[in-house]
Every structure is written in C-alpha cells, then in structure tokens.
Amino acid sequence: MTVVLTLNDVSKTYGGKPAVSGIDLAIAGDSYVSVLGASGSGKTTLLRLIAGFEEPETGSIVFEGERIDGTPAHERGIGFVFQNFALFPHLDVAGNIAFGLVNRRRDPVRDKAELDRRVAEVIRLVGLTGLERRGVSQISGGQRQRVALARTLVTRPRLVLLDEPLGALDAHLRARMRDELRQIRRSLGVTFLHVTGSETEALTMGDRLIVLDDGRIGQFAAPATVYAAPASPAVARYLNAYNLIRGSRSGASFVSALGPLPLAASGDARSASSNPPPSAPSGTSSNLGPAAADGVYAIRHDRIEVRAPESVPGADEIMVPARFVASEYGGASMLSFFALDTGQIVEVEEHLSRGMPLSLVPNSRYGLAWKRDAAIVYA
Template identity: 45%
Template structure:
C-alpha cells in the first residue's frame, strides 16, 4: 500500500534520513524502533507531507504523492503530545475533522454524532463524549487523539510515540487496545517508539532505525532471535555483548576464554541473550568445553521491571553482564552485593559477529554489516 524509495532529508547539512526504503502492507501494524535523534519523527513528517524529502519518492496505493499537499494524502497523524483542543469536549475534538474536512465536510449533526459515537465505542470511551478534555486521564486523551484521527477514515495512520507519556500499567493496557483498534478498523499503522519492548510486542513487522538509516526490517520474533548486526542487538537491549578475538575455537576477552563454533573463527563480538544465562553456585557447573560456556562474576544489583527481574553481575574487566528471570516462573533470589556466582549458557545460544558488526552465519558468511 505504501512504498518509500531512497528517502533522504538533511537539515543545515546534517543528514537526518539517508537512503531509506521500505514498504507498508495493507492491514499491517508496522513498528519503527530507534533512539532519540535517529530520525523517527522526521520520517513520519515526510510521510505525512509536513516536510518535503530532498531525495526519493513516496508511493501510496500506486500513486506518487511525494509532492502532494498534506491534506490531500489521506494519511492520519497522531502526535506525541495529543494536540487536543482544551476548550472543547471529547465529542467536539473528535468531530472537528469531520466538520472541517478539506473536501467532504459533514454538516449533518446527527451523522456527525453517529460517527463520533461509533468511534468512541471502538476506542472504549463511550459515556465520556461530553466531558472536557481536562477532565480525562492521559490514556483517555491518547484515545481521543487517536479517535479524532481515525474518524476521518485515513488510508494509513502514523503514531509518534503514542505511549511515551503514559505510566507503565496504562502503557501495557494501551498496547493491547491499540492493536485491537487497528484490527477492528483494518487501517495500517506505522508506530514509532524508542521502547524495544513496545516495538517487539506490537508490530507485525519491525524496522530498526539508526542515525537516519534502516539497519533491519523483520518480523519481531525473528529479529529478536537473530539480529542482523551488533547495532541491532544493542537496540533490542536484551543481549550481553562481549568484544574480543578468537583463538583455537575459543573466544578470548579480558581474562576469559569461551567456547566458540569453528565457523565463527573471525568473530570480534560474542553475543548471548540475557534470558539464556543461568546462575549457579561456584563449582556446581560441569564444564563441557564444546557445549557449555561459563565464568564467575560478582553480583552488583537487581532491577525489577514488572513481571521480570534483571540481575547485574560485574566481570573481571568491569563490564556488566545481565541475567533476566521472569517472576511467573521462579521466585527472585536475594543475592548479596559482591557475592560470586557462576554464570553459564549453552554454546549453541551464542551469536557471533565480525569486526564490522555483521552477523556470521553457519556457512561463515557475514549476513549483514552495519
């Protein structure tokens, strides 16, 4: 439905977006993950027509809309700060786009109210139509903003960090509601976020953006399991990344030597998921050089994150090595600061990356370099 071809945009000689190409399918929830300054909002503004790209084209349903004015594109934009009218009620905010539509405004009050009530029901705000926007919660404001955009039936909806201002509990609930709303209406979403859990959990496909460049596009479960580069692994934020060199089928860094598959003899980065590591008492792990990797490390701290806890251990070189545990599966352990434990994982769970950051596959070929 939407295709971006070689998009580029710079401001004062600084590249904000570089050679970005991707497509959005019909009836798809596409998430776009990137840190602050990576070009996420710039990209949405270009798609919406609020800014003009320096290079490239944008195709919507077969039509080149690169130079088309914003109001003719049929693309909805839900901004991060809601942008609601504070002097209007919930209903008046939602109906604004219907009454003031550029080409087909609706003046019939009964029809406007019907469409508003229908949308209020879809976004779960029935009964709040006559409330002032200052009388509703942050999550409700987000849904009003979404309803105001969707009531005009856009071909595509852009969401700029829609959950960023919500507390953790509300954010978790809204992740489910947004997907349900999109499914009900059958409108494709592009959802921009800096939160890796949000991007992985909500998208049918996921794009990772870094310094204005797309560095991977993939289904979230596949991207999580097999990041194409060290940069992607860092953005996913669920991996321990060690840098070093290989020596006789072992990976060497600091004072450690870890088993490494023969095909990864050129590896410069040794990467293991924080959920793949076990914590044992010192001396309890039976080391088998070919299939188990392990080392000792000092416990530093534990960070509770809702339904999971992340334990932090310090290695000999001072690097922090993390271990994730889900509280639904086991009771958290109260380790003491400075306590030494043995951390171990299966060698088969290790990902190897070359010095340029590209993933090394089992045929000793580099799959992606960024």
C-alpha cells in the same frame, strides 16, 4: 500481500547531518508496524516525511499506488496521532473528534446528521460513550489518548501514523492501551505505523518491527525474529536484552579481553558475519567490552545461568567468573548485574517460573554459564 506504502531511497538532512538516509521500505496493508530506535535515530523524521510535514531531499514516497512526496499533508489521506495528543481545549470530546471532518479541505462533512453518525460510530469504537460533552481537561490521560485517535480514525484514513502515542501515559495505562490499539486496528483493517523508544512496546505492538539505527533501517522483520536474531550489534543494543562483548573471531573461538570464548562445535551456526557491525555510537558502550576489535559477541540476558564459582561447565558450555553487584525484582523475573574481571557489567535475567534463583551475596564471586550455541557472533 498488498503494499500500501513504499519508500525508495528517501533521505533528509538537518544542518548538514543526515536524519534519515537512503530508506527503502514497503509496508503491507492491514498491518501493525512498530518502529524502534534511540533518540535521534530518525523515527519521528520518518513519520513526518510520510505525513507530509517535511519533504525528502532524495527519493520518493508512494501511497496506495500514487506518489505523494510534494503533496500537502492535508491532501495525502494519512492520519497522524501526536505524542502530546494536540487536542483543542475549547472543544468538548465530540467537538475535537468532529474537527477534522468539518474543516478538511477535501470533502468536508457539513451535514449534521452524517457528522453526528460518524462521530458516534468512532466514539463507540474507542470506548468513549457517555463522554461526548466532557471537556478534554475533564477526562483522564488514557481517555485523551482515545480522543486523539478517534479524531484521526473518523476521517477513515488507510494509514495511521502514531508518534510515541503512549509516551504521556503511566505504566498501567500504557499496558492497557497497547491491547486496545491492536484491537481497534484489527477491527478497522487499516495500517498502523507506530513509533516508540520502548523496546517492550515495539515488540508487543507490531506484527512487524523496524529498527532504525542512525537514520538507516537496521532490521525489518517479525518481532520474534528480531528478538531472537538481531541483525547487528546496534539492533541488539536497542532491544536491551543482550550483553555485547568486543573482540575478534579466531578459528573456533572468539577472542576478547576475557580470553578465548569457544564457539559451538557445529561451526557457530548463529554467526552473523553477513551483517558487519556499525561503529558504536558514543555514550552507548556501557554493555560493550573494552577491547577495541572488529567483532562483537552477543549473549542474551535470559540465556545466562548463575552458578557457584566452583562449578564445572559442561562440554557445550562457557563459564566466566564474575562478581555480583545488585539485583532488581521484576515480579515474574529477577534482573541481576555482575561485574566481569574486565570491569564490564553483564546483566542476567532469571525467570522465577523456573524456580527461585541462587541467593546472591553482594561482592561475592559466581560463575556465569551459557550454552556455546546460544551466542551470536558478529564478525
């Protein structure tokens, strides 16, 4: 693996408050890395530090073997795609794409034949052929996104930073552009570092996924690893796929306001005690149990089965009573909300390919069951 970008102990504060703190990171060449985190977690600050729009207060940034912190942004050889596209309204599509080549300080392209050739090459790559002379106000949001990307790619950067590039698009365009961005990156062999607040986008886009938590790296791993085994309750919360219950581990059980939840007979192989949970940020505790304790019990939405209240759980199962509140139909799945006796809301995702779920009656009671070894305990 060839490392193209390294950050060592990088920190930045605004008004005395850390935006990113002690970031250590190594990004491989020819890779697609997603960066996920809540608003204020430091995602955009991280990109701006790498790009050179901001400078770190501590640490170093090394790109292709050379230290670049302190180097002006336009001399770093790193591309940046802004969320709002930042296109020039007075220039047509080709003019916007050519702008960076013509006006860059180092090695500007002034030969018209060479300029036209490189612009035409990247226009074909991003699927804008035939739109070269259109004004940017005359094309769709997805096409403007491609223009912004092409304007960056035409300079042939080895690293492209994307700051929520799909955020201004509608849902249909976002889904289509996710696939197109992956294909474009693969064809060029460059590295993409893609910031997003969408867990779906982060999981589907990247070969690797960074989860930022309050300015620090909460986890950096393959998306499948992060989804199946989040390193902390904060990471699990950002994935929006886990129910989190507070309590504490006591012997072979996890004790919470629901009572003791027996752990797997194997001694809880999915324990995450090596990753102590950080304090929950204010305003994010709606899916966290009310008991103030030093541990968190996590069970994924799609690991829970809804049963009749009189059902008896298996020897390797846990079942708790709950009141059905409402459901949301999602096409391939159904997301249902239940209120536990503690008042906590639990989400259950049922995939319709497995058959139709129970017909649920609002305010009626049911049993929520899951395998003991499906839970992850953070203690």
